[in-house]
Every structure is written in structure tokens, then in C-alpha cells.
Amino acid sequence: MKRVVVTGLGCVTPIGNSVEAFCDSLFAGRSGIAPFDLGAMPGALSPDPGIRFKTTAKVKGFDPSGNPEHRLTPSFMLTSELGAQFGIVAARQAVAASGLLRHYDPAEVAIVSGCSCGGRGADEDANRNLYTRNARVPPTAIIRTMASSGTSNIAIENGVTGPTLNVATACASGTHALGLAFQMVRAGIAPAAIAGGYEAALTYGFLRAWDSMRVVSPTACRPFSADRDGMTLGEGAAMFTLEPLDAALARGARIWAEIVGFGMSADAHHVTQPLARGAALAMQRALDDASTTLGLAREQTMERVGYINAHGTGTQTNDQVEAAAIHQTFAELAPRIPIGATKAQTGHSIGAAGAIEALATVLALDAAGLPPTAGVTEIDPALNLDVIVRQQRPLAPGKHLALSNSLAFGGLNAVLALRRYTG
Amino acid sequence: MDDVESRIIELVAKSKNLPVTDVRMNSTFDELQIDSLDKINLSFAVEEMFSIEIPDDSLNSLKTVGDVVRGVESLRAAAASPDAAAS
Numbered sequence: 001m002k003r004v005v006v007t008g009l010g011c012v013t014p015i016g017n018s019v020e021a022f023c024d025s026l027f028a029g030r031s032g033i034a035p036f037d038l039g040a041m042p043g044a045l046s047p048d049p050g051i052r053f054k055t056t057a058k059v060k061g062f063d064p065s066g067n068p069e070h071r072l073t074p075s076f077m078l079t080s081e082l083g084a085q086f087g088i089v090a091a092r093q094a095v096a097a098s099g100l101l102r103h104y105d106p107a108e109v110a111i112v113s114g115c116s117c118g119g120r121g122a123d124e125d126a127n128r129n130l131y132t133r134n135a136r137v138p139p140t141a142i143i144r145t146m147a148s149s150g151t152s153n154i155a156i157e158n159g160v161t162g163p164t165l166n167v168a169t170a171c172a173s174g175t176h177a178l179g180l181a182f183q184m185v186r187a188g189i190a191p192a193a194i195a196g197g198y199e200a201a202l203t204y205g206f207l208r209a210w211d212s213m214r215v216v217s218p219t220a221c222r223p224f225s226a227d228r229d230g231m232t233l234g235e236g237a238a239m240f241t242l243e244p245l246d247a248a249l250a251r252g253a254r255i256w257a258e259i260v261g262f263g264m265s266a267d268a269h270h271v272t273q274p275l276a277r278g279a280a281l282a283m284q285r286a287l288d289d290a291s292t293t294l295g296l297a298r299e300q301t302m303e304r305v306g307y308i309n310a311h312g313t314g315t316q317t318n319d320q321v322e323a324a325a326i327h328q329t330f331a332e333l334a335p336r337i338p339i340g341a342t343k344a345q346t347g348h349s350i351g352a353a354g355a356i357e358a359l360a361t362v363l364a365l366d367a368a369g370l371p372p373t374a375g376v377t378e379i380d381p382a383l384n385l386d387v388i389v390r391q392q393r394p395l396a397p398g399k400h401l402a403l404s405n406s407l408a409f410g411g412l413n414a415v416l417a418l419r420r421y422t423g
Numbered sequence: 424m425d426d427v428e429s430r431i432i433e434l435v436a437k438s439k440n441l442p443v444t445d446v447r448m449n450s451t452f453d454e455l456q457i458d459s460l461d462k463i464n465l466s467f468a469v470e471e472m473f474s475i476e477i478p479d480d481s482l483n484s485l486k487t488v489g490d491v492v493r494g495v496e497s498l499r500a501a502a503a504s505p506d507a508a509a510s
């Protein structure tokens with residue numbers, strides 16, 4: 001089995017449209033959560049008759065027609081919605097930064113992306129016009145709605161013809177995508193991979209549907225906070241290039257981190273009521289996988305975990321269940337492991353969330369610093385967790401491992417184990 | 424340049440992100456890199472713009488911008504004169 005490292009990063013997020021900008025915002029604790037403008041939302045009723053929340057985390061400054069770095073061909077514009085466009089640009093950044101396709105045959109490189117909602121904007125526009133005024137449905141509605149349209153366009157832009165697929169496991173899609181790509185590179189199924197997640201589903205219908213579920217914060221997502229009152233919806237993309245450690249070293253690639261393990265599980269319980277047992281299973285499997293990679297016993301691996309980037313949605317239930325899962329997994333170690341939640345800054349971008357949070361985890365390991373969980377001042381004492389608040393702190397010496405958790409609606413869980421690369 | 428011609432040239436130029444001066448009546452779809460999906464999408468936009476319906480069997484014969492313009496003019500004329508269309 002090959003050791004697998006991250007050699008390229010790219011992102012379009014509510015807190016920055018480049019890795020540098022994202023990193024600056026991440027460590028400064030800047031949030032991308034802001035009031036949304038119903039007036040700018042196609043089909044929205046304004047004033048809205050019932051929506052209970054007022055904020056989302058939107059990407060700012062994404063300009064595929066004006067900004068050369070975001071430029072997309074007319075064909076890409078025709079066949080992709082906003083989320084897919086984020087994915088294309090994030091993959092472009094990662095590929096360019098890593099130089100991946102100068103060193104690997106694009107005929108064999110894999111692409112694995114996570115996108116769960118697809119192009120909801122195209123779907124809602126077509127359906128609204130169809131059902132309200134019997135309008136014809138545009139011929140691009142199918143293509144723009146496909147969750148995999150970004151995946152296909154990433155392949156087209158880069159001329160990549162290896163194993164290419166999209167994963168749709170709701171809020172865990174991006175983590176599942178990275179985990180599957182990691183397994184493919186580790187097993188030699190593909191010599192290298194482009195992987196991550198993208199999503200932009202902040203349509204009026206989507207916001208109204210989430211409002212009906214009564215899990216969205218009327219203010220802003222504050223994971224693990226004593227006064228948390230729900231999640232905040234977001235959008236964005238993060239893409240990575242993955243390749244074998246030995247090949248990356250041989251070509252002198254910049255190594256951001258090593259992926260050492262991946263664990264998956266299903267709660268097999270309820271679509272919206274998560275089980276701690278399911279999340280714990282995914283964490284344990286990631287730790288066992290990492291133990292095999294590193295030649296350690298699970299206890300030794302757990303002692304080296306210096307950071308958990310939690311799923312941390314900021315809902316009462318998620319944070320309680322995730323805390324319980326961390327306690328089940330780490331036992332007496334649990335209260336001393338520094339925990340952060342990136343959604344406090346980026347919102348919850350569903351299919352992209354796991355990839356954006358893996359990006360935060362990679363940057364934390366690379367910097368040997370742990371970003372604060374924005375907006376949280378008082379940690380819920382009942383959770384008994386060491387949540388990083390107010391300011392960043394250093395990664396503890398000797399604790400070079402991190403987990404990035406994604407616990408999706410539907411009880412589908414995915415956890416990545418990453419290691420600070422120190423040569 | 425008549426109304427139909429200018430509107431279609433503008434539509435084609437916009438769809439391919441080209442200046443209108445690059446799109447002429449004798450421009451072929453190949454020259455403009457209009458592929459099969461672009462052609463379907465363009466046909467849809469033309470149908471919406473002029474409230475016409477381009478028959479399936481006519482689509483394949485469209486090779487140039489001029490073909491589209493002449494096709495639209497013909498369909499509009501037929502719509503304006505039901506007797507002529509029926510004959």
C-alpha cells in the first residue's frame with residue numbers, strides 16, 4: 001500500500017476564494033455568515049411570509065466573466081450551475097499549484113468529487129416557470145441539474161480520463177469523495193487524484209425547505225456553544241490533489257499533509273436522528289486505518305490526535321451526539337483533545353462541507369496551529385470537550401494527527417485521519 | 424441588417440461570448456464552435472424569442488447563422504399566413 005499525501009489545494013468559499021485568503025480568514029476567526037438578500041433570489045417572495053432565519057454564508061467576489069482566475073468557457077457556463085463552477089475553479093487552483101498534470105498521465109488520474117444537491121437553481125427556475133406559467137423547460141435543465149456536472153467539467157478542463165465519479169451522501173459527500181480518492185491512490189487504482197467537494201444550493205426553495213426543518217439558526221451557527229441555536233447554510237468548494245508520498249518526494253512537490261486513514265459507517269437508525277454509535281464507528285475505523293498506515297496500536301494513534309475538526313453544525317442534536325461519539329471513541333482522552341468547527345465561519349455547504357473542513361484541517365496541520373471556532377464564547381459544559389475558542393492555539397508537540405468528521409443526514413458518516421507532514 | 428438577422432447574430436454572439444462583429448450570416452456553426460448542445464440551446468432561445476417552433480427535421484439542416492435567420496423568417500411568414508403554410 002502506498003502512503004498518500006496532499007500536494008495541491010484550491011478553494012472558493014465564503015471566507016476566501018484562494019487558499020491564502022481562506023487560510024488568513026480561518027486563523028483570524030473571520031466569519032462569512034451575513035444577512036441574505038431575498039430580493040436577489042429568483043422566485044423569492046419579499047417580504048417573505050414565513051422564513052425564520054436571516055443569514056447564510058455566501059461566496060463573495062466569484063466572477064467567471066470578469067476575473068481571469070475564475071474565467072469559464074461558454075460551454076462551461078452553459079452546462080454548469082454555480083456550485084459546479086466553484087468546483088471547476090477550485091480544481092484549477094489545486095492542479096496549477098501542485099503541477100500534478102505535468103507529472104502524471106491525465107489518462108490515468110482519477111477525479112472524485114462530492115456534491116449532493118446538484119444544480120438546484122436550474123431545477124427550481126425550470127419548475128417554477130413550468131408550473132406557474134406552463135413555460136417550456138430549457139434543454140440545459142437536465143445537464144445543469146446533475147450533481148456530477150462539475151465533475152465532468154473538471155475532467156474536460158484538465159483532459160483527465162481516469163476513473164471519475166461524483167459522490168452524493170448529503171453532508172458527508174466531500175469527505176467520502178476525499179476518502180475514496182485516498183483509497184484509490186493508496187491501492188494503486190489511480191496514480192494520482194483530484195478530489196474534493198462543491199455545492200451552491202442557496203436557492204429560495206432550499207432555504208424554505210431548511211426553514212421548515214427548524215434546524216437553522218436565527219442568528220449564526222455557534223458549534224458546541226452553550227447558547228447554540230442551529231446551523232447556518234453555506235456554499236463553496238475545496239479541491240485537493242493527492243499522490244503517493246514517494247512520487248511526491250521524487251518530483252519535489254510541496255507536501256501539505258498526509259492522509260493516513262479513512263473510516264465510514266451508517267447509523268442504520270433514522271434519517272434525521274443521528275446515533276453516537278454510528279459516528280464513533282466511523283472515527284474508530286479511521287483510527288484503525290491510520291494505525292495500520294503508521295504501524296501503531298489504536299491507543300497509540302489516539303494519543304497522537306491533536307485536533308478534531310468536528311462536523312459541528314451548531315444544532316442541539318448534532319453537537320450532543322458528536323460529543324458523545326468523541327467520548328465513546330477516545331474515552332478518558334476525549335476532554336483533552338482540541339476541537340474546532342469550521343462551519344462557524346463557512347456555514348454548512350452540504351456536499352462541499354467535508355472538503356472545506358478537510359482543507360481547514362490540512363492548513364492547521366501544516367501551520368501547526370489550530371484555528372478558533374468563531375462566535376463561540378461559552379462552551380456547553382455538558383459536552384465536556386476542549387473546544388478552541390477566541391484565538392488560535394498551537395498544535396501540541398507529538399500530537400501530529402487530526403480527524404475531520406462528517407456526519408450526514410441519513411446517518412451516513414465519514415471521517416478522514418490526517419497527519420502533519422514533517423518529512 | 425434586418426431585425427431578425429441582428430437579433431439572431433446578437434444571440435449567437437452572446438452564447439459564445441464573442442463580439443457581434445465576429446458573427447456573420449455566412450458564419451458556419453463549425454467556425455463558431457457551436458456544438459450539438461449549443462445548437463439545441465440556440466434553437467430553444469430562438470423559438471422563445473420569436474414564438475415559433477422549429478421542426479425536428481429542420482434542425483439537422485441548420486449549418487450557418489444565415490440558415491437560422493432564413494428559417495425563422497420562413498416560419499414567421501408561414502405563421503402570419505396560415506393559408507400559405509397549409510399549401
